Amino acid sequence: MESQLSNTSDGGNPFSSDGEWHRGNLHMHSTNSDGARSPEDAMAWYCDAGYDFAVLSDHRVVSDTTALATPDFITIPGIEMHGPDPFTGEPYHILGIGVKSFERSDDAWGPQEAIDRVNADGGLAVMAHPYWLGQSAFDMRELDGFVGMEVFNSVCDVTRGKGFSNITWDEYLLQSGRTWGFATDDTHWKHGAEGRGWVMVRTNDETSAGIVAALRRGEFYSSMGPEILDVRVESGGVRVQTSPVSRITIVAARANGSNYRAVSDQLTEATHELRGTEQYLRIEIEDKDGRRAWSNPLMF
Ligand SMILES: [Zn+2]
Numbered sequence: 126m127e128s129q130l131s132n133t134s135d136g137g138n139p140f141s142s143d144g145e146w147h148r149g150n151l152h153m154h155s156t157n158s159d160g161a162r163s164p165e166d167a168m169a170w171y172c173d174a175g176y177d178f179a180v181l182s183d184h185r186v187v188s189d190t191t192a193l194a195t196p197d198f199i200t201i202p203g204i205e206m207h208g209p210d211p212f213t214g215e216p217y218h219i220l221g222i223g224v225k226s227f228e229r230s231d232d233a234w235g236p237q238e239a240i241d242r243v244n245a246d247g248g249l250a251v252m253a254h255p256y257w258l259g260q261s262a263f264d265m266r267e268l269d270g271f272v273g274m275e276v277f278n279s280v281c282d283v284t285r286g287k288g289f290s291n292i293t294w295d296e297y298l299l300q301s302g303r304t305w306g307f308a309t310d311d312t313h314w315k316h317g318a319e320g321r322g323w324v325m326v327r328t329n330d331e332t333s334a335g336i337v338a339a340l341r342r343g344e345f346y347s348s349m350g351p352e353i354l355d356v357r358v359e360s361g362g363v364r365v366q367t368s369p370v371s372r373i374t375i376v377a378a379r380a381n382g383s384n385y386r387a388v389s390d391q392l393t394e395a396t397h398e399l400r401g402t403e404q405y406l407r408i409e410i411e412d413k414d415g416r417r418a419w420s421n422p423l424m425f
C-alpha cells in the first residue's frame with residue numbers, strides 16, 4: 126500500500142518512474158579552460174568508459190560539443206561560472222548545465238544573477254563543491270532557483286580531502302527545503318579524478334534535452350560505485366534495496382533516521398519505520414572501499 130506522501134509524483138524518486146538508466150558526468154574541464162585534455166579527448170574518455178552522456182563545463186566559457194556526440198553518447202553543453210559571493214566573501218563556483226545560447230559568463234555577475242541567467246537560458250544551476258569552498262547552507266539561504274548542489278566532487282576529494290558535502294546538503298534540506306544532490310568528477314585530467322562520481326538518470330528521452338529535463342525533476346541518483354536498486358515508500362515505512370554494501374543509512378532531519386552496518390558488503394536491503402517527524406528522507410550507502418551512493422530526498 127502506498128503512503129500518503131504528497132510528493133511521490135513530484136520527482137526526486139526515479140525508482141517510481143519508468144525509463145532506462147543513463148550514466149553521466151556533469152562536471153569536467155578541457156584545454157578550453159584549465160583542463161589538460163582537449164574537448165575531443167575529454168569526451169572520448171567518458172564515451173570509452175561506457176558513460177551515456179557527459180557535460181563539458183569549462184570555467185567561464187561554453188564549448189560547442191555537438192560534433193562530439195555519437196549514436197550512443199550524448200554531449201551536453203555546460204559552464205562553470207565565477208564571481209563575487211557576498212555571502213561567503215569568496216568567489217562562487219556555480220555550474221550551468223544544458224545551457225543553449227550561453228557563450229561566456231561575466232565575473233561581475235553575483236551568484237543570483239548567474240543562477241537567473243542559466244535558468245533564463247533553459248539550463249540547470251548547481252552549486253559546486255560547497256565543502257571545498259567553505260560555503261554553508263546558511264550562505265545559500267537567500268539564493269533562489271538552483272536545482273541542487275554537489276554532494277560529491279571527485280577532484281576536491283583527491284586533492285584536498287574535501288569531496289563530500291553531505292552535511293551541507295542536510296543543513297540545506299533542514300533549513301531551506303528540497304534540493305538535489307549531484308556526484309561529479311570535476312575532471313581536470315591532472316589528478317586522477319575521472320570516473321569516481323557520476324549520476325544515474327532515468328528517462329526514455331535519450332537526448333540532451335531529455336537528460337536535462339530528468340535531472341531537473343530529480344529523476345536520478347548519484348554514485349561512486351554502489352547501486353541503489355529500489356526505494357519504495359510503503360505503509361508506514363521505507364524499504365531500500367541496493368547492490369552489496371557495508372552501510373545503508375536512511376538520513377532524515379535531526380534525531381530521525383536509521384543506520385545499518387555490516388562487514389564485507391553483506392547488506393543489500395534496509396527498512397525505516399516512519400515516525401512522522403522525519404521532514405525528509407534520503408538514502409546514503411557505502412561499500413567496503415568507501416565508495417558511496419546517494420538518493421535524492423523525499424520530503425514529508
Ligand atoms: Zn569549481
Ligand SMILES: [Zn+2]
Pocket residue numbers: 152153154205311
Ligand atoms: Zn570545476
